[in-house]
Amino acid sequence: MEQIQIIDAKHHVGETVKIGAWVANKRSSGKIAFLQLRDGTAYFQGIVVKNEVGDDMFQLAKNLHQETSIWLTGEIREDSRSKFGYEIGIASIEVVGESQDYPITPKEHGTDFLMDHRHLWLRSSRQHAIMQIRNEIIRATYEFFNNNGFTKVDPPILTGSAPEGTTDLFETNYFDQKAYLSQSGQLYMEAAAMAFGKVFSFGPTFRAEKSKTRRHLIEFWMIEPEMAFMHQEQSLEVQEQYVAFLVQNVLDNCDYALDVLERDKELLKKYTQLPFPRITYDDAVELLKKNGFDDIEWGDDFGSPHETFIANSFEKPVFILNYPKAIKPFYMKPHPTREDVVICADMIAPEGYGEIIGGSERATDYEFLLEQIRAQGLDENEYSWYLDLRKYGSVPHSGFGLGLERTVTWLSGIEHVREAIPFPRLLNRIYP
Known part of the structure; x- marks a missing residue:
C-alpha cells in the first residue's frame, strides 16, 4: 500500500x-x-x-x-x-x-489571541493558503531571475553603515564597534553588479520604524535586483515583467489557495497585462489636488490614502516617476534637466495595497556622491568602498527592491501584512 x-x-x-x-x-x-x-x-x-x-x-x-x-x-x-x-x-x-482542548476552535477569535497562538494559527486553511501563495512567489522569483541571466548574491545582514541613514536601524555591538541590522542589501548589490552584471538578493531586512500600519513589519524579506549597463527605463521594464510573472504564476499554481481566500482571479488577470501605466510625481500631485486632496503639497511624500487614490485611478499597478530629491536617499541619480528631482520610481499596487517596489537609477559620479554623503552627515570613511565603485570602471546601473510580504498581502487579497509572514515581528510583538 x-x-x-x-x-x-x-x-x-x-x-x-x-x-x-x-x-x-x-x-x-x-x-x-x-x-x-x-x-x-x-x-x-x-x-x-x-x-x-x-x-x-x-x-x-x-x-x-x-x-x-x-x-x-x-x-x-x-x-x-x-x-x-x-x-x-x-x-x-x-x-x-492526541490533542486535547485545542485553543483555536471554529468560533471567532480576536486578533491578539490569534497572534499569541500564531504557532497554531498557521494550521488553519486561510493561513495555509496565504503561505502557499508566499511560497509560490518565492519559487517564481528564483525562476524569473535565473531564466533572465541574474546571479544570486547574498549581502551581509550585519553592516557598518546604512544606505538610508541610521534613524530607523537596529544597532548592535560588533565586538569593539557599532553595527546595524541591514535595512537593505542594495549598496552591496551595486558592488556585485560590477562583478557579475545582473544580480539579485533575497533576504531579511529590518526597520526600527515605530509604525503600526497594516503595511509595516519590523522584519521582512526583500528581493533586490541590481543591473549594470542599464538605465531606469529598462529597469522599469524588468520590474513590470517580474511582477506580471509573479501574478501569472500565482494564478497558474495557487488556484485552490485563491479559492480558499475568495480572491477575485479575473482582477488578478488584469495585472498581467503590460505595460503598467506611468505617471510623474508632478502629475500625481496635480491629480490629487484636483480630486480634493488639499493636504498634499509638492515635496511631500505620499501617504496611504494618496497612493490608494493614484493606483485606483489606473486599476493596475502604476509607476510614480521622479520624486523630489529631498525625500529620497543620497545614491539616486540626479535628473539631467532638473535639480529638484531624481531618476527613480515607486510601483504602487492597486486595491489600496500601496508601494510594493522602490527603485532608481544610481548616481555614477564620484564627486556628486561624495558631496551627497557629506551633505547628509554620513561618515565618508564608512562609504569609501562604495565610492570605489565610481573610481574603477563606473557604468550606468539601476536596481529596485520588492517587498515580499506586501506582495503576498496584495496577491492574497488580505487586509494586513502580519498574515503574510509565518511569524510576524511588529512594534509590540516578538512572541512567538
Missing part, C-alpha cells in the same frame, strides 16, 4: 492508500462520520461509514479531537461537491498523537 500526501490524491483515484494527517474538524450524521483532514499539503474530507468499519473504529472516528494526528488508510474517490475535488473512504484509523 502506497503512502501519499493529500495533494497527490488525484493521481490515486480508486486506489487504497495510507496518509498521515491531522483532524482539522469533524461532524457525524447517524452512522457516518465526516473528518476534515489536513497534512500540510492540502485539506480534504475523510468518510467513515459504521457498517463498513465496525463499531470500535467508528467510535474512534467519532471521538477524535481537533488536531489529533492519525494514520489512516482508505480508498481515494472523486468528490465533485468539494473545491478540492477528492475525498477518502476511510477503512482504518490509528491515532499517532
Whole structure:
C-alpha cells in the first residue's frame, strides 16, 4: 500500500492508500462520520461509514479531537461537491498523537489571541493558503531571475553603515564597534553588479520604524535586483515583467489557495497585462489636488490614502516617476534637466495595497556622491568602498527592491501584512 500526501490524491483515484494527517474538524450524521483532514499539503474530507468499519473504529472516528494526528488508510474517490475535488473512504484509523482542548476552535477569535497562538494559527486553511501563495512567489522569483541571466548574491545582514541613514536601524555591538541590522542589501548589490552584471538578493531586512500600519513589519524579506549597463527605463521594464510573472504564476499554481481566500482571479488577470501605466510625481500631485486632496503639497511624500487614490485611478499597478530629491536617499541619480528631482520610481499596487517596489537609477559620479554623503552627515570613511565603485570602471546601473510580504498581502487579497509572514515581528510583538 502506497503512502501519499493529500495533494497527490488525484493521481490515486480508486486506489487504497495510507496518509498521515491531522483532524482539522469533524461532524457525524447517524452512522457516518465526516473528518476534515489536513497534512500540510492540502485539506480534504475523510468518510467513515459504521457498517463498513465496525463499531470500535467508528467510535474512534467519532471521538477524535481537533488536531489529533492519525494514520489512516482508505480508498481515494472523486468528490465533485468539494473545491478540492477528492475525498477518502476511510477503512482504518490509528491515532499517532492526541490533542486535547485545542485553543483555536471554529468560533471567532480576536486578533491578539490569534497572534499569541500564531504557532497554531498557521494550521488553519486561510493561513495555509496565504503561505502557499508566499511560497509560490518565492519559487517564481528564483525562476524569473535565473531564466533572465541574474546571479544570486547574498549581502551581509550585519553592516557598518546604512544606505538610508541610521534613524530607523537596529544597532548592535560588533565586538569593539557599532553595527546595524541591514535595512537593505542594495549598496552591496551595486558592488556585485560590477562583478557579475545582473544580480539579485533575497533576504531579511529590518526597520526600527515605530509604525503600526497594516503595511509595516519590523522584519521582512526583500528581493533586490541590481543591473549594470542599464538605465531606469529598462529597469522599469524588468520590474513590470517580474511582477506580471509573479501574478501569472500565482494564478497558474495557487488556484485552490485563491479559492480558499475568495480572491477575485479575473482582477488578478488584469495585472498581467503590460505595460503598467506611468505617471510623474508632478502629475500625481496635480491629480490629487484636483480630486480634493488639499493636504498634499509638492515635496511631500505620499501617504496611504494618496497612493490608494493614484493606483485606483489606473486599476493596475502604476509607476510614480521622479520624486523630489529631498525625500529620497543620497545614491539616486540626479535628473539631467532638473535639480529638484531624481531618476527613480515607486510601483504602487492597486486595491489600496500601496508601494510594493522602490527603485532608481544610481548616481555614477564620484564627486556628486561624495558631496551627497557629506551633505547628509554620513561618515565618508564608512562609504569609501562604495565610492570605489565610481573610481574603477563606473557604468550606468539601476536596481529596485520588492517587498515580499506586501506582495503576498496584495496577491492574497488580505487586509494586513502580519498574515503574510509565518511569524510576524511588529512594534509590540516578538512572541512567538
